[in-house]
Amino acid sequence: MFRPRRGFCQNCARLILSAVLYGSWILGLxxxxxxxxxxxxxxxxxxxxxGLVLNFLLIFILMYxxxxxxxxxxLDAFERNPLLEDINMxxxxxxxxxxxxxxxMNFLGSNQVLWILNELLCLEYRHFGGMNxxxxxxxxxxxxxxxxxxxxxxxxxxAVHYGMPGNVTTLMMLLLMCLTQMxxxxxxxxxxxxxxxxxxxxxxxxxxxxxxxxxxSEDSSTDFRSSRIRELxxxxxxxxxxxxxxxxxxxxxxSLIILSGLAGNIVVVFFLIVFEISMHKSSIFVALFLQSLLxxxxxxxxxxxxxxxxxxxxxxxxxxxxxxxxxxxxxEDLEKSINEFSWLCSHAKFRFQxxxxxSINYNMxxxxxxxxxxxxxxxxxxxxxxx
Numbered sequence: 001m002f003r004p005r006r007g008f009c010q011n012c013a014r015l016i017l018s019a020v021l022y023g024s025w026i027l028g029l030x031x032x033x034x035x036x037x038x039x040x041x042x043x044x045x046x047x048x049x050x051g052l053v054l055n056f057l058l059i060f061i062l063m064y065x066x067x068x069x070x071x072x073x074x075l076d077a078f079e080r081n082p083l084l085e086d087i088n089m090x091x092x093x094x095x096x097x098x099x100x101x102x103x104x105m106n107f108l109g110s111n112q113v114l115w116i117l118n119e120l121l122c123l124e125y126r127h128f129g130g131m132n133x134x135x136x137x138x139x140x141x142x143x144x145x146x147x148x149x150x151x152x153x154x155x156x157x158x159a160v161h162y163g164m165p166g167n168v169t170t171l172m173m174l175l176l177m178c179l180t181q182m183x184x185x186x187x188x189x190x191x192x193x194x195x196x197x198x199x200x201x202x203x204x205x206x207x208x209x210x211x212x213x214x215x216x217s218e219d220s221s222t223d224f225r226s227s228r229i230r231e232l233x234x235x236x237x238x239x240x241x242x243x244x245x246x247x248x249x250x251x252x253x254x255s256l257i258i259l260s261g262l263a264g265n266i267v268v269v270f271f272l273i274v275f276e277i278s279m280h281k282s283s284i285f286v287a288l289f290l291q292s293l294l295x296x297x298x299x300x301x302x303x304x305x306x307x308x309x310x311x312x313x314x315x316x317x318x319x320x321x322x323x324x325x326x327x328x329x330x331x332e333d334l335e336k337s338i339n340e341f342s343w344l345c346s347h348a349k350f351r352f353q354x355x356x357x358x359s360i361n362y363n364m365x366x367x368x369x370x371x372x373x374x375x376x377x378x379x380x381x382x383x384x385x386x387x
Contacts, residue, residue, distance in 0.1 A: 013140040016147045024186050028054045039125045041117045055103040062176040091267050098256040112249045136200045149299040150185045156292045191250040199310040213323040229337045240348050255354045262372050268293045304365040307352040314350035
């Protein structure tokens with residue numbers, strides 16, 4: 001579906017997209033089969049069952065091994081601060097429940113995701129296929145950055161569990177943790193890529209509109225251009241509908257994963273405070289915790305940046321349409337199409353909201369970051385005597 005031109009970033013992004021596809025198939029997160037003749041996806045009942053059984057089995061085995069491990073060993077930090085142990089256990093239980101809900105929604109929402117995939121494929125092969133020569137650098141950049149954060153987070157997870165003083169982690173437990181975490185990351189990646197492809201199509205439409213406006217300023221023959229603008233208007237409507245479907249399909253999963261990430265950041269900082277201030281253990285382990293915190297923030301900010309980029313690109317469409325208003329000698333049909341396009345852009349926007357309450361943009365990102373530090377401050381004040 002994505003064919004970049006030759007070049008390091010383009011080839012790297014293409015390799016990452018292939019890895020996401022095959023990794024999702026292996027872990028049972030992508031229960032769809034591609035029909036090369038129809039250029040469409042179809043839902044596989046056996047892949048759905050395989051994915052549900054595999055991921056739930058991984059979660060329950062991990063829970064059992066973790067429960068048995070807690071009986072035999074206890075971290076030094078938990079001995080020093082019992083509140084940290086209670087919070088860590090609460091976050092662990094919450095993470096397990098979130099993983100169960102995410103995989104269950106992935107199973108139940110397969111039909112909705114199938115519609116989104118087929119709509120993307122239809123747009124690519126029937127309408128945007130001739131524009132593939134136009135490379136989209138920001139799409140490549142965000143795909144590569146997302147893969148780097150996921151890979152670095154997995155490496156940090158392994159290093160932290162091996163380097164944590166007093167922690168006894170078996171190889172089987174680490175493997176299950178990595179597979180479970182990778183499954184959640186791939187689910188997030190599906191939504192992330194959906195937003196990126198919507199951005200790419202809107203960006204291509206903006207490029208087409210700008211080219212038409214530029215040519216129209218040099219040539220007043222507008223017969224074929226009015227039909228092209230109506231076609232772009234139809235595609236813009238379909239992208240707005242696709243945007244709404246994508247939000248509906250992933251808003252519960254994304255809300256829970258964002259909540260889990262913010263709670264995890266609070267626990268990581270509290271771990272740092274206990275080890276550095278209370279226990280005076282300055283080591284490479286503390287640096288790994290700091291690295292984990294920075295990676296979580298970077299990954300969280302990437303999702304916000306992608307949604308904000310798509311929203312801003314949608315607003316740019318209105319700006320480009322204003323170029324047509326400055327032109328003279330527009331025929332009635334073309335002027336009507338431009339006005340209809342402008343009306344649509346002013347009344348329907350590419351906004352990404354969670355249940356219509358919280359917009360995913362830079363303002364929300366700053367507010368959630370500040371809220372995380374406030375909760376951490378409350379936690380330190382509550383348990384100040386044990387620090």
